Amino acid sequence: MAKTKRVLALFLRFLAIGATIAAVIVMVTSHESSQVLDLTFTAKYSDDKAFKYFVIAEAIACAYSLIVLFTCSQSSLARLILILDVVIAMVLSSSVSAAVAIAHVGKKGNSHAGWLPICGQVPKFCDHVTGALVAAFAAAIIYFLLIFSTLYSAQNPLFL
Amino acid sequence: MAKTKRVLALFLRFLAIGATIAAVIVMVTSHESSQVLDLTFTAKYSDDKAFKYFVIAEAIACAYSLIVLFTCSQSSLARLILILDVVIAMVLSSSVSAAVAIAHVGKKGNSHAGWLPICGQVPKFCDHVTGALVAAFAAAIIYFLLIFSTLYSAQNPLFL
Numbered sequence: 001m002a003k004t005k006r007v008l009a010l011f012l013r014f015l016a017i018g019a020t021i022a023a024v025i026v027m028v029t030s031h032e033s034s035q036v037l038d039l040t041f042t043a044k045y046s047d048d049k050a051f052k053y054f055v056i057a058e059a060i061a062c063a064y065s066l067i068v069l070f071t072c073s074q075s076s077l078a079r080l081i082l083i084l085d086v087v088i089a090m091v092l093s094s095s096v097s098a099a100v101a102i103a104h105v106g107k108k109g110n111s112h113a114g115w116l117p118i119c120g121q122v123p124k125f126c127d128h129v130t131g132a133l134v135a136a137f138a139a140a141i142i143y144f145l146l147i148f149s150t151l152y153s154a155q156n157p158l159f160l
Numbered sequence: 161m162a163k164t165k166r167v168l169a170l171f172l173r174f175l176a177i178g179a180t181i182a183a184v185i186v187m188v189t190s191h192e193s194s195q196v197l198d199l200t201f202t203a204k205y206s207d208d209k210a211f212k213y214f215v216i217a218e219a220i221a222c223a224y225s226l227i228v229l230f231t232c233s234q235s236s237l238a239r240l241i242l243i244l245d246v247v248i249a250m251v252l253s254s255s256v257s258a259a260v261a262i263a264h265v266g267k268k269g270n271s272h273a274g275w276l277p278i279c280g281q282v283p284k285f286c287d288h289v290t291g292a293l294v295a296a297f298a299a300a301i302i303y304f305l306l307i308f309s310t311l312y313s314a315q316n317p318l319f320l
Contacts, residue, residue, distance in 0.1 A: 047272035050261040079311060086246055086307055090300070093250040094257035101210040101258040105265065106273065112207035113266065115275040140250070147246055151239060 005153045012146045013065050019139035020062035020092075023132045027055050027099075030128030034121045043122040050098040051129070057095035058136055061088050061143070082150050089143040096136045103129050165313045172306045173225050179299035180222035180252075183292045187215050187259075190288030194281045203282040210258040211289070217255035218296055221248045221303070242310050249303040256296045263289050 033042040045051040065088075068081055107126060109117035119126040193202045205211040225248075228241055267286060269277035279286035 043272070048270060049264060050257075053257075083308060083311055086249070086304065089246070089250055090253040090304065093254040097210075097213075097254035097258040098261040101261040102265070104209060105262070105275070110208060112203070113275070113278050115265070115273070118273050144246070144250065148243060151243055 005149070008149055009146065010069070012142055012149065013069050016139055016142040016146065017062055017065045017069070019135050019142060020058045020065070023058045023135035023139060024055055024062065026128055026135060027051060027058075027132035030125050030132065032122040032125040032128075036121055041118075041121055043118065043125040045129070048102050050102040054095045054099040054132070054136065057091050058139065061092050061139060064088055078150070082147065085143060085147050085150070089140060089147060092136065092140040092143055096133060096140055099129070099136070100133055103133060165309070168309055169306065170229070172302055172309065173229050176299055176302045176306065177222055177225045177229070179295050179302060180218045180225070183218045183295035183299060184215055184222065186288055186295060187211060187218070187292035190285050190292065192282040192285040192288075196281055201278075201281055203278065203285040205289070208262050210262040214255045214259040214292070214296065217251050218299065221252050221299065224248055238310070242307065245303060245307050245310070249300060249307060252296065252300040252303055256293060256300055259289070259296070260293055263293060 027045050031042075031044045033040055035041070045055060064084065068084075103126070105115055105117075106129070107117055107119045109115050187205050191202075191204045193200055195201070205215060224244065228244075263286070265275055265277075266289070267277055267279045269275050
């Protein structure tokens with residue numbers, strides 16, 4: 001039982017690392033230029049603070065999971081790791097949502113505020129961002145599953 | 161010790177309810193019209209999906225904490241409540257971030273995408289949104305403290 005639990009945690013940790021690396025790479029390589037009325041319009045992730053936060057948050061989550069994977073086998077650290085997993089899950093879900101909010105304006109615009117959509121001009125950029133968002137959403141779900149499995153599989157009643 | 165823990169949890173739960181109610185009320189009442197070149201420009205929270213999501217998420221968190229406060233005194237539900245606290249903390253942090261991302265564009269604009277700031281036209285709307293964001297950020301922190309205190313104060317080592 002303890003071994004199955006450990007294998008599941010390792011598997012989820014690897015999945016989380018894969019998903020966060022994919023999110024960072026796909027977002028960082030989302031760069032496209034297009035010609036609009038003699039003007040060159042360039043879209044890149046670093047143009048928006050939400051996308052920058054997204055990349056930083058995913059990179060931190062990835063580094064954290066790598067550190068946990070290669071250094072912490074002591075069960076005395078289980079409680080600390082669980083608390084840090086909660087922090088990372090919150091950071092990941094916040095970074096995905098901030099990026100989704102901006103991506104939605106980029107795709108649909110906001111007629112009330114007069115913000116026009118830009119995905120018509122830079123469709124490849126938008127595809128990259130969408131891919132990064134899907135990977136990051138998966139990473140947030142995986143972190144929740146990690147927390148859930150840790151809490152669910154603790155064999156004794158936890159709390160007084 | 162067990163009593164102190166319970167009082168702290170109750171206190172944090174009340175704080176969370178207060179913060180989420182404040183966030184919902186301040187956001188829902190953020191409504192302002194202004195005259196721009198003979199056109200009436202109206203800003204309200206329901207113009208943007210991120211703000212709608214924000215209101216729904218804060219309301220769900222508030223309702224959840226009320227239900228926990230008035231129905232669950234059994235310690236057998238402690239594990240379920242902890243898992244739901246994690247879900248709510250993730251939902252809250254995501255709703256705050258989505259709203260912050262849009263509010264930032266509303267305040268500063270995004271010159272790369274050609275999105276102009278709107279806070280010059282509707283400053284009171286922006287003040288309301290800022291207030292709601294501060295309350296919601298506090299609520300997310302309080303939920304994290306709830307989770308932290310539950311995990312930290314469990315007296316036995318939790319995990320195999």
